[in-house]
Amino acid sequence: MATSRFHQALGTAQSHQHLQNSGSHHEFGNASLKLISKAFKADVGLSIRGGYNSCMRKSGVIQASTSQTSVQSVSYSPNNSCDELRRKSSEAALILIRHGESLWNEKNLFTGCVDVPLTKKGVEEAIEAGKRISNIPVDMIYTSALIRAQMTAMLAMTQHRRKKVPIILHNENEQAREWSRIFSEDTKKQSIPVVTAWQLNERMYGELQGLNKQETADRFGKEKVHEWRRSYDIPPPNGESLEMCAERAVAYFKDHIEPQLLSGKNVMIAAHGNSLRSIIMYLDKLTSQEVINLELSTGIPMLYIFKGGKFIRRGSPAGPTEAGVYAYTRSLALYRQRLDDMLH
Numbered sequence: 074m075a076t077s078r079f080h081q082a083l084g085t086a087q088s089h090q091h092l093q094n095s096g097s098h099h100e101f102g103n104a105s106l107k108l109i110s111k112a113f114k115a116d117v118g119l120s121i122r123g124g125y126n127s128c129m130r131k132s133g134v135i136q137a138s139t140s141q142t143s144v145q146s147v148s149y150s151p152n153n154s155c156d157e158l159r160r161k162s163s164e165a166a167l168i169l170i171r172h173g174e175s176l177w178n179e180k181n182l183f184t185g186c187v188d189v190p191l192t193k194k195g196v197e198e199a200i201e202a203g204k205r206i207s208n209i210p211v212d213m214i215y216t217s218a219l220i221r222a223q224m225t226a227m228l229a230m231t232q233h234r235r236k237k238v239p240i241i242l243h244n245e246n247e248q249a250r251e252w253s254r255i256f257s258e259d260t261k262k263q264s265i266p267v268v269t270a271w272q273l274n275e276r277m278y279g280e281l282q283g284l285n286k287q288e289t290a291d292r293f294g295k296e297k298v299h300e301w302r303r304s305y306d307i308p309p310p311n312g313e314s315l316e317m318c319a320e321r322a323v324a325y326f327k328d329h330i331e332p333q334l335l336s337g338k339n340v341m342i343a344a345h346g347n348s349l350r351s352i353i354m355y356l357d358k359l360t361s362q363e364v365i366n367l368e369l370s371t372g373i374p375m376l377y378i379f380k381g382g383k384f385i386r387r388g389s390p391a392g393p394t395e396a397g398v399y400a401y402t403r404s405l406a407l408y409r410q411r412l413d414d415m416l417h
């Protein structure tokens with residue numbers, strides 16, 4: 074019985090850490106983006122990514138930059154001679170979004186791996202999230218296998234200024250792959266591959282799935298239910314603990330998503346409260362005590378920059394305009410400037 078560990082955890086859990094309010098690492102604060110873009114105008118000719126791409130082309134490693142619709146075509150070679158240069162010079166954006174409100178969030182039911190769609194409010198949250206990331210580059214999208222995460226990703230992308238088309242990859246068998254082939258290179262260039270992975274699913278909530286959260290707390294006690302919901306290593310009855318969820322979600326992140334970031338691709342992940350908590354625990358190097366206090370709201374995008382092998386949290390866009398709340402890096406400011414130039 075891990076009650077004492079639970080009480081210990083509860084002691085440190087007095088003030089919950091809401092990521093969207095944290096606002097840490099805001100390098101450029103509230104400076105207007107125009108000013109940022111101007112300040113870094115000198116960097117325009119010296120595109121970091123350009124240098125990296127030519128290096129990759131020379132080495133024959135790069136396939137089709139952002140245009141490929143098959144993840145299999147991405148080749149990442151850790152021993153490549155250009156790797157060091159790439160690691161030092163390139164940066165990639167990583168956006169994490171917990172899905173918008175689902176019909177079972179609304180009813181306060183434990184959901185886990187039950188595949189429930191969004192509510193109208195959830196649809197609106199996803200669209201709002203999309204507005205906040207509409208100036209951040211997205212080259213690849215990863216979602217769980219569950220419809221609420223997929224709806225969120227797709228709805229968010231309807232707001233993106235670049236207007237690329239997110240396309241779900243069907244790699245389940247040879248026929249699915251063959252039947253979903255695209256035969257135009259131009260069309261491929263205007264699309265974003267969307268990879269669905271069960272490993273990013275919500276924590277499997279075992280025998281709590283479908284139960285009302287309040288009724289469960291009334292029946293088993295508030296503390297026991299908090300332990301099931303937020304402790305790191307105590308699983309709910311016949312379900313996954315956060316630790317077990319991390320074993321598949323973080324492993325998937327390291328094996329499949331990190332190599333994309335390393336190769337300079339900007340990635341968005343649409344997933345769930347607990348699969349994302351486990352990934353954030355890895356990114357922010359949180360302890361099993363600290364992660365207890367980590368709460369994610371529905372439909373709030375979080376931005377990380379991957380640079381020099383490190384993940385830097387750039388705050389979370391909680392304000393009305395993303396420029397004021399995101400801390401843009403030089404490359405992001407440049408990307409936005411290009412969008413402005415292209416669209417005006």
Ligand SMILES: O=C(O)[C@@H](CO)OP(=O)(O)O
Nearest residue numbers: 182183184185275302346
């Ligand atoms: O029901 C669930 O699947 C999750 C997320 O909504 O609940 P909890 O807040 O307990 O992690």
